[in-house]
Amino acid sequence: MNDERIECPKCKWEPDGGAYWTCYCGCNWNTFSTYGKCPECGKVHKDTQCPACQAWSPHPDWYLDLENISIKVEEKASAQE
Numbered sequence: 001m002n003d004e005r006i007e008c009p010k011c012k013w014e015p016d017g018g019a020y021w022t023c024y025c026g027c028n029w030n031t032f033s034t035y036g037k038c039p040e041c042g043k044v045h046k047d048t049q050c051p052a053c054q055a056w057s058p059h060p061d062w063y064l065d066l067e068n069i070s071i072k073v074e075e076k077a078s079a080q081e
């Protein structure tokens, strides 16, 4: 279902679909399923922390297929206005 390649820019950890991320609103979810946007409150998180090495990286840096993903992120961002 998903041919996007995603990995931590720092340690190369690959997300396994787990809900490792927590929003300010308390929501736990898999940030890569929504391109960093909280499904509860709609907050877009520009930086993403790696659960493996704890390092923060800009969300788009996680996607190896950056050209396609930047378009999707823009679409998502403009769709909420």
Ligand SMILES: [Zn+2]
Pocket (backbone or CB within 6 Å): 008, 009, 010, 011, 012, 013, 050, 051, 052, 053, 054, 055
């Ligand atoms: Zn990492």
Ligand SMILES: [Zn+2]
Pocket (backbone or CB within 6 Å): 023, 024, 025, 026, 027, 038, 039, 040, 041, 042, 043
């Ligand atoms: Zn939230």
